[in-house]
Amino acid sequence: MESFIIEGGHPLKGTIKPQGAKNEALQVICTTILSNDPIRIKNIPDILDVNNLIKLLQEIGVKVKENAKGDYTFQSNELNLEYLNSTEFVKKCSALRGSVLMIGPLLGRFGKAAIAKPGGDKIGRRRLDTHFLGFKSLGAEFVKDEERDVYLIEAKQLKGCYMLLDEASVTGTANIVMAAVLAKGTTTIYNAACEPYIQQLCHLLNAMGANISGIGSNLLTIVGVEELHGANHTILPDMIEVGSFIGMAAMCGAGIRIKDVSVENLGIIPDAFRRLGVIINVEGDDLVIPEQKHYVVDSFIDGTIMTLSDAPWPGLTPDLISVLLVVATQARGTVLFHQKMFESRLFFVDKLIDMGAQIILCDPHRAVVVGHDHTRQLRAGRMTSPDIRAGIALLIAAMSANGTSRIANIAQIDRGYQNIEERLNKLGAKITRVDD
Numbered sequence: 001m002e003s004f005i006i007e008g009g010h011p012l013k014g015t016i017k018p019q020g021a022k023n024e025a026l027q028v029i030c031t032t033i034l035s036n037d038p039i040r041i042k043n044i045p046d047i048l049d050v051n052n053l054i055k056l057l058q059e060i061g062v063k064v065k066e067n068a069k070g071d072y073t074f075q076s077n078e079l080n081l082e083y084l085n086s087t088e089f090v091k092k093c094s095a096l097r098g099s100v101l102m103i104g105p106l107l108g109r110f111g112k113a114a115i116a117k118p119g120g121d122k123i124g125r126r127r128l129d130t131h132f133l134g135f136k137s138l139g140a141e142f143v144k145d146e147e148r149d150v151y152l153i154e155a156k157q158l159k160g161c162y163m164l165l166d167e168a169s170v171t172g173t174a175n176i177v178m179a180a181v182l183a184k185g186t187t188t189i190y191n192a193a194c195e196p197y198i199q200q201l202c203h204l205l206n207a208m209g210a211n212i213s214g215i216g217s218n219l220l221t222i223v224g225v226e227e228l229h230g231a232n233h234t235i236l237p238d239m240i241e242v243g244s245f246i247g248m249a250a251m252c253g254a255g256i257r258i259k260d261v262s263v264e265n266l267g268i269i270p271d272a273f274r275r276l277g278v279i280i281n282v283e284g285d286d287l288v289i290p291e292q293k294h295y296v297v298d299s300f301i302d303g304t305i306m307t308l309s310d311a312p313w314p315g316l317t318p319d320l321i322s323v324l325l326v327v328a329t330q331a332r333g334t335v336l337f338h339q340k341m342f343e344s345r346l347f348f349v350d351k352l353i354d355m356g357a358q359i360i361l362c363d364p365h366r367a368v369v370v371g372h373d374h375t376r377q378l379r380a381g382r383m384t385s386p387d388i389r390a391g392i393a394l395l396i397a398a399m400s401a402n403g404t405s406r407i408a409n410i411a412q413i414d415r416g417y418q419n420i421e422e423r424l425n426k427l428g429a430k431i432t433r434v435d436d
Contacts, residue, residue: 001411001435002411002433002436003407003433003434003435004406004407004433005406005434006380006404006431006432007430008398008400009401009402010429011291011428012253012254012399012427013253013427013428014428015256016423016424018241018242019043019047019238019241019417019418020043020044020236020237022049022238023195023238024196024201024236025041025044025045026053027101027174027198027200028041028201028233028235029050029054030053030101030102031105031178031208032057032075032076033057033062033079033106033109034076034108034182034208034228035227035230036075038075040072040073040074040232040233041073041232041233041235042070043070043234043236043237044070044072045235045238045418046419047415047418048415050098052095052098053098056099056102057102059083059089060080061078061079061080062074063075063076063078081110084106084112084113084114085152087148090114090115090148090150100128101171101174101175101178104135105178105179108181111154111156111157114145114150114152115153128172129166130165130166130167130172130176131169131171131176133165134189135155135175135179137161137163138155138158138176138180138183139155140153141154157184158179158183160183160186164191165191167191168194170193170197172193177201177222178205181228182224182227183222186221186224188219188222189222192218192219192220193312194217194313195317196262196265196267200233200236203215203233207231208228208229209225209227209228209229211223211225236262237262239261239267239269240317240319240389241416242287243323244392245258246258246270246280246287246289247273247327247393247396248396249278250276250278250289250292250295250327251330251400252396252399252400255289256288256427257288258286261285263285267314267317269316270282272320272324273324273327276297276298276324276327276328277292277333278292278295278327279292293374294332294374295332296332297331297332297333297335298333305335306334307337307338308337308338309339310338318341319389320389321337322345322348322389322393323392323396324337325346325367325369325393329352329358329371329378330371330373330378330400331373334369336367336368337368339365339367340365344364345389346365347361348394349367351383351394351397352394354379354381356376356377356379357369357397378397379402380398380403380404382408383405383406385407385409388412388416391407391413392413392420395407395431408436
């Protein structure tokens with residue numbers, strides 16, 4: 001395992017550009033299973049989760065050609081379908097949560113798939129019922145292999161239908177859409193997730209010959225087609241990384257420009273930081289965050305304490321609650337954070353409390369933060385990253401802290417952030433990667 005050694009107190013200054021979006025990459029890379037033809041995807045982030053998914057696709061026979069950094073061509077014309085049912089393959093899938101997005105394409109094109117409980121962040125229960133119920137509505141059948149603890153999913157012919165999803169799951173929506181594009185007839189999905197990355201997925205599928213309408217809404221209509229062909233696609237900037245950089249700029253920045261962020265696809269993310277008092281200027285497609293000596297938490301119109309909570313798009317993404325919470329520790333004012341979607345995601349605040357932050361963890365879903373208003377620096381400490389987003393939040397805290405901190409289990413951060421220490425060191429940070 002590797003750790004970060006962070007020397008805190010160094011101001012960050014300069015320009016940084018976000019990587020391609022992790023969550024979009026995992027989805028659109030899996031679409032390549034749906035066609036025999038080459039599919040070219042650009043702006044793929046060089047991060048652990050994405051690289052592991054690409055390796056997994058190669059192992060089932062997908063041909064992968066790297067045209068340039070972040071620019072790949074995939075072709076799935078000679079897949080090893082026998083390997084898909086092997087214990088070795090299923091075990092590898094269980095270590096990578098993104099592999100769940102292979103089920104829809106495999107089921108849609110070949111009529112079968114297998115899945116074990118996937119890995120990923122340790123942020124509480126992340127059920128797959130939405131995926132399974134959607135596949136079942138399309139006509140798939142499930143058989144539990146008790147000996148291997150694996151679900152076998154089969155369908156001779158998927159058939160379009162109307163379905164109302166039990167929750168607006170992003171990966172659930174993506175999986176069902178990818179299965180439905182080759183189904184017979186028309187599929188209508190109500191309460192579909194409508195994040196920009198789902199929109200991007202649908203646009204790519206349409207470019208491949210699919211017939212999807214309602215893109216950008218929570219009501220998708222998919223008319224099944226016989227086959228899909230090749231296409232080209234460019235992945236959006238990662239909105240979570242953009243939000244992470246805003247947080248760093250607020251906490252320890254001396255003037256930072258975040259370039260080419262795709263402002264129109266950020267939704268309410270900039271406004272969530274503005275509610276904490278962070279100044280964010282928009283210049284073209286860039287965000288400019290000046291040095292913030294103080295930032296004052298807003299209050300609601302009736303004067304009550306500010307509450308920030310996650311919600312399905314176009315609400316605030318849960319992936320940024322951890323970063324916003326850290327930023328609030330140095331604001332002037334009090335904020336209640338309500339993390340509704342994952343029951344273990346706020347447990348990392350114990351580490352912030354150890355660093356001197358004033359936080360009351362009310363329960364697994366709610367925390368009250370009383371900001372220091374930069375009158376008192378956080379203390380350095382020894383920490384372990386429990387998940388991707390808590391990991392980057394702890395990194396931000398360590399960069400702003402007084403002294404030298406150590407963060408272990410940084411493979412969690414590497415799963416979502418590309419060469420993060422190298423990029424931040426160019427802005428003035430002092431971060432060293434070491435072997436434990």
